[in-house]
Amino acid sequence: MSGFTKIIQKDLDKLESSIDDLLSTRVGYIKEIVTYIIKSGGKRVRPVLVMLCSKLCGYRGKKHIPYAAIIEFIHTATLLHDDVVDNAKTRRGLSTVNTVWGNEPSVLVGDFLYSRSFELMSRDGNTEILKTISQVTTALSEGEILEIIKTADLGTTEKDYYEIIGNKTAVLFGAACEIGAILGGRTANERKALRNFGYNLGIAFQLMDDVLDYTSYNDVLGKHVGTDLKEGKVTLPLIYVLNSAGEKERASIESALAKQRITKQDFNRIRRMIEKKGGIAYTMDATKKHLDMAKKRLDIFPASQYKTALLELADYMLKREM
Amino acid sequence: MSGFTKIIQKDLDKLESSIDDLLSTRVGYIKEIVTYIIKSGGKRVRPVLVMLCSKLCGYRGKKHIPYAAIIEFIHTATLLHDDVVDNAKTRRGLSTVNTVWGNEPSVLVGDFLYSRSFELMSRDGNTEILKTISQVTTALSEGEILEIIKTADLGTTEKDYYEIIGNKTAVLFGAACEIGAILGGRTANERKALRNFGYNLGIAFQLMDDVLDYTSYNDVLGKHVGTDLKEGKVTLPLIYVLNSAGEKERASIESALAKQRITKQDFNRIRRMIEKKGGIAYTMDATKKHLDMAKKRLDIFPASQYKTALLELADYMLKREM
Numbered sequence: 001m002s003g004f005t006k007i008i009q010k011d012l013d014k015l016e017s018s019i020d021d022l023l024s025t026r027v028g029y030i031k032e033i034v035t036y037i038i039k040s041g042g043k044r045v046r047p048v049l050v051m052l053c054s055k056l057c058g059y060r061g062k063k064h065i066p067y068a069a070i071i072e073f074i075h076t077a078t079l080l081h082d083d084v085v086d087n088a089k090t091r092r093g094l095s096t097v098n099t100v101w102g103n104e105p106s107v108l109v110g111d112f113l114y115s116r117s118f119e120l121m122s123r124d125g126n127t128e129i130l131k132t133i134s135q136v137t138t139a140l141s142e143g144e145i146l147e148i149i150k151t152a153d154l155g156t157t158e159k160d161y162y163e164i165i166g167n168k169t170a171v172l173f174g175a176a177c178e179i180g181a182i183l184g185g186r187t188a189n190e191r192k193a194l195r196n197f198g199y200n201l202g203i204a205f206q207l208m209d210d211v212l213d214y215t216s217y218n219d220v221l222g223k224h225v226g227t228d229l230k231e232g233k234v235t236l237p238l239i240y241v242l243n244s245a246g247e248k249e250r251a252s253i254e255s256a257l258a259k260q261r262i263t264k265q266d267f268n269r270i271r272r273m274i275e276k277k278g279g280i281a282y283t284m285d286a287t288k289k290h291l292d293m294a295k296k297r298l299d300i301f302p303a304s305q306y307k308t309a310l311l312e313l314a315d316y317m318l319k320r321e322m
Numbered sequence: 323m324s325g326f327t328k329i330i331q332k333d334l335d336k337l338e339s340s341i342d343d344l345l346s347t348r349v350g351y352i353k354e355i356v357t358y359i360i361k362s363g364g365k366r367v368r369p370v371l372v373m374l375c376s377k378l379c380g381y382r383g384k385k386h387i388p389y390a391a392i393i394e395f396i397h398t399a400t401l402l403h404d405d406v407v408d409n410a411k412t413r414r415g416l417s418t419v420n421t422v423w424g425n426e427p428s429v430l431v432g433d434f435l436y437s438r439s440f441e442l443m444s445r446d447g448n449t450e451i452l453k454t455i456s457q458v459t460t461a462l463s464e465g466e467i468l469e470i471i472k473t474a475d476l477g478t479t480e481k482d483y484y485e486i487i488g489n490k491t492a493v494l495f496g497a498a499c500e501i502g503a504i505l506g507g508r509t510a511n512e513r514k515a516l517r518n519f520g521y522n523l524g525i526a527f528q529l530m531d532d533v534l535d536y537t538s539y540n541d542v543l544g545k546h547v548g549t550d551l552k553e554g555k556v557t558l559p560l561i562y563v564l565n566s567a568g569e570k571e572r573a574s575i576e577s578a579l580a581k582q583r584i585t586k587q588d589f590n591r592i593r594r595m596i597e598k599k600g601g602i603a604y605t606m607d608a609t610k611k612h613l614d615m616a617k618k619r620l621d622i623f624p625a626s627q628y629k630t631a632l633l634e635l636a637d638y639m640l641k642r643e644m
Contacts, residue, residue: 027464029471081433084406085426104407107429108467111403114433115459118440122452130444130452137437142349145430149351 004309004316008051011065015047019069022120025112033097033109038076040094045205046071046176048313053180053194056306063124064183070120071176073113074133078140078168080110085148086231128182136175143167152232152257154242154250161236165206166199173202193297197310200294204317207287210235211280214271226267232257236286237279238270244277284318291317326631326638330373333387337369341391344442347434355419355431360398362416367527368393368498370635375502375516378628385446386505392442393498395435396455400462400490402432407466408553450504458497465489474554474579476564476572483558487528488521495524515619519632522616526639529609532557533602536593548589554579558608559601560592566599606640613639 005012023034047068054064082088083096084106090096098106114137121130147164150156177198181191213228214237228235234242234257242250253273256266274280291314301307327334345356369390376386404410405418406428412418420428436459443452469486472478499520503513535550536559550557556564556579564572575595578588596602613636623629 025464027467027471030464030467081429084429103425104470105467107403107406108463108470111432111436112460112463112467114436115456115463118452119456119460122449122456125449127444127447127449130440134437134441134444138434138441141430141434141437142347142352145349145352145427145434148426148430149349 004052004312005048007305007309008048008055011051011068012044012047014065015044015068015072018065019072022066022069023073023113023116029105030109030112033101033105034076034113036094036100037080037097037109038072040092042072042076042092044072045313046075046172049173049176049198049201049310050179052306052310052313053177053198054183055180056301056304056310057180057184057186057190057194059180059184061183064180066120066124067129067179067183068176070117070133071172071179073117074137074140075172077110077113077117078144078172080106080113082144085144088227088231126182129179132175132178132182136171139167139171143169143171147233150234153234154254154257156234156239158236158239161234161239162203165203165210169206170199170202173205174199177201190300193300197294197297200290200297201314201317204287204290204294204314207236207283207290208317208320211237211283211287214274215280226262226271229256229267229270230262236283237274240279240282241274241277245273249273287318291315326374326634327370329627329631330370330377333373333390334366334369336387337366337390337394340387341394344388344391345395345435345438351427352431352434355423355427356398356435358416358422359402359419359431360394362414364394364398364414366394367635368397368494371495371498371520371523371632372501374628374632374635375499375520376505377502378623378626378632379502379506379508379512379516381502381506383505386502388442388446389451389501389505390498392439392455393494393501395439396459396462397494399432399435399439400466400494402428402435404466407470410549410553448504451501454497454500454504458493461489461493465491465493469555472556475556476576476579478556478561480558480561483556483561484525487525487532491528492521492524495527496521499523512622515622519616519619522612522619523636523639526609526612526616526636529558529605529612530639530642533559533605533609536596537602548584548593551578551589551592552584558605559596562601562604563596563599567595571595609640613637 019038023031025031050068050071051064079091080097083091083098084103087098088096089099097109117133121133143164143166146160147168150160150164174195175198177194178191181194210228213225213235216225229238238253242253245253253270256262256270259266295311295314298307298310341360345353347353372390372393373386401413402419405413405420406425409420410418411421419431439455443455465486465488468482469490472482472486496517497520499516500513503516532550535547535557538547551560560575564575567575575592578584578592581588617633617636620629620632
């Protein structure tokens with residue numbers, strides 16, 4: 001990603017090789033699909049958080065590497081199931097697993113990744129981490145379901161939106177950071193601080209994702225711009241505009257969301273409306289606010305290269321183009 | 323199911339009310355779908371096994387009830403994901419969740435059930451049970467994937483078949499029984515005996531299921547007879563026939579399996595072939611053999627009303643019509 005990963009580069013390299021070991025299975029077909037999706041160039045943001053937070057908390061063991069892998073597996077499982085739910089065609093610039101192999105393996109390999117994650121955690125036997133992660137995976141499924149309930153719903157409020165992204169994205173960021181505190185044997189207060197750091201960072205990450213879905217002309221996200229609108233996802237840039245939209249504008253947005261196939265013209269019309277009315281600026285502002293909240297949570301930790309890296313990672317969120 | 327559940331009837335009643343408590347969620351939509359599928363009259367075979375085996379092992383606490391519920395949740399999650407994978411229309415005589423609500427909630431509510439199960443187990447903190455169950459859910463996904471790999475594959479061997487049903491069905495039966503031994507604080511040897519009892523019972527259960535899919539004229543399974551053939555599942559009755567089939571018969575089976583929509587004539591032709599060539603008798607024989615193996619595993623336990631009930635449950639497998 002950037003400079004802040006340099007101090008954990010060795011661990012990140014170990015992560016890549018341990019992923020293969022941890023996913024060993026006698027079913028070659030699973031191996032093939034899992035390798036395709038896990039090795040397709042994810043940003044490894046969540047593993048980086050596990051590692052930096054572990055180090056921040058003075059953890060000197062080796063378990064942060066398998067736990068970083070587990071967090072990535074859980075994230076990958078949600079992607080596989082999401083792509084079935086959204087009927088998505090591409091991700092990270094590659095065809096999705098459901099496009100190449102069909103819905104069946106997407107569902108089942110996702111299940112395999114969830115199960116293997118719990119198998120690895122159970123074997124390690126840290127019930128604090130198990131409790132944290134199992135609560136998170138429940139929240140993930142609730143968040144995804146809230147999101148489909150609110151599909152194409154112009155009545156989606158900011159509160160609804162934050163509940164959805166909190167559950168579907170931020171809780172996993174929170175857990176990734178909290179694992180560091182648990183491994184480091186830190187106090188409840190420090191655990192909470194890191195969980196909140198991760199949660200707010202996750203909110204900011206998702207806000208930027210939702211901005212980029214409207215602004216990233218160059219397709220750098222590896223998925224087509226306008227995906228959210230096409231899938232009927234009412235995100236903050238759109239919610240902001242809807243709050244001040246006249247009847248005619250609402251109707252125009254409504255008709256675009258209702259369409260099975262949104263045209264480029266529809267998308268560009270709504271994109272312009274969002275930019276003009278300040279939906280992008282508003283969402284960027286919310287991103288900054290959450291990043292500030294996140295960074296403030298690190299105040300209780302003394303200065304260290306790991307703290308600096310986490311602060312840099314937070315700043316990077318705002319600059320990222322993918 | 324039958325007489326052998328009478329001695330645990332109070333616990334079975336408690337199970338039904340605790341299911342509601344254990345699945346509490348702020349998302350009403352999840353509640354609705356979960357209630358629809360869990361309350362749609364499953365046989366509760368797996369919970370009965372948890373309960374009878376716990377009692378057999380002298381367990382006197384109350385945890386066998388939530389653990390029985392958890393085993394049923396995991397089973398239900400696999401049904402939800404199966405129905406997406408198989409694109410099934412009905413189950414237990416009712417429309418499937420994917421037919422009523424779509425694939426999205428089927429996938430996500432399945433995820434919710436898996437996650438909530440691990441959440442409940444993590445909260446209890448019994449790492450032996452956690453290890454057992456997480457290994458099982460990994461095997462379940464592997465079994466399901468093996469099954470789709472072998473779809474419509476006339477080269478499917480008996481060994482392949484037993485590997486598939488072992489993973490997709492029998493391991494969960496095994497775990498249900500093993501939980502009883504773990505809760506009762508029994509020796510490794512007794513744990514293994516109960517796990518093997520459950521495993522062989524599960525194999526027999528699946529063998530009967532696969533027989534009934536060809537013979538249950540009255541649609542008592544709550545799903546249409548001939549589902550396996552329609553879905554391209556090459557089960558033991560068919561494998562047996564294929565082993566001795568001439569070229570013409572093989573070609574006729576092959577063409578039926580390859581069809582998107584199998585006709586009633588196709589099905590009846592293959593059903594008659596299977597009956598005539600002894601595929602049903604062969605599979606019933608295998609069922610009996612596995613039930614005998616299962617029952618033998620209980621030899622090390624002294625006589626008790628719970629042992630009697632478990633032996634009766636095994637005998638019931640052969641008689642069941644649904």
